[in-house]
Amino acid sequence: MDTIKILVADDMEAHRRRLERMIRMEPDFEWLGSLDNGASTVASAKQCHPDIILMDIEMESKFAGIEAAKAIHEQLPDTKIIVLTVHEDDNIVFAAFQTGIVDYMIKSASREEIIEGIRSAYTDDSPIRPMIAKKLRNELVRVKKTESKLMAALNIISTLTPSEIEILKLLSQSYGRKEIATMRSVEMETIKKQINGILKKFDKQRTKDVVKLVNELNIFEMTGNLN
Structure with missing residues (x-):
């Protein structure tokens, strides 16, 4: 079984801890750590080459996650980025997908949905979710x-x-x-x-x-x- 290396970027500590608990419970997931801003996430991704990044959008700035996703994809095109956010605004959704992200979920998504989303992203099989459709x-x-x-x-x-x-x-x-x-x-x-x-x-x-x-x-x- 392949090990899926995962990095998390979110400025909310409670959400980072929730994601860490989820990830550590899965035998095929490897927790690489978490960051609370986009700039540090870009730097960390360059060092540890994650398979998956769970990325918040609004961190040190309103569009920090989008800017970080763009920078990461320019340097690490094989890294899959899943956006986990509270934003459902059309312009933000489309801006995020333009950076090359593979999935877009709301932070309140269930544990099962997030875990499934990670595995689907890793196998290049991410769904078009009803909200996005x-x-x-x-x-x-x-x-x-x-x-x-x-x-x-x-x-x-x-x-x-x-x-x-x-x-x-x-x-x-x-x-x-x-x-x-x-x-x-x-x-x-x-x-x-x-x-x-x-x-x-x-x-x-x-x-x-x-x-x-x-x-x-x-x-x-x-x-x-x-x-």
């Missing part, structure tokens, strides 16, 4: 909707004149009509007509609705200068 489904739906809105917006923007694009850029940067007229050295009435043209093409009644759409989709950040 739900988040992934929701994210796929969100991305699809955003993609549709983005393509529709880009199609509209492709019909704008260079002047209308410049005005839309300035509107998205929170400049008012009077400011835009001054900046472009044109009459206020000209700006009003051009904005009305933009509204008509977007099929919107209010300027702020167009600006909100453009900013939410980060149109100008992605496309750069369109004129």
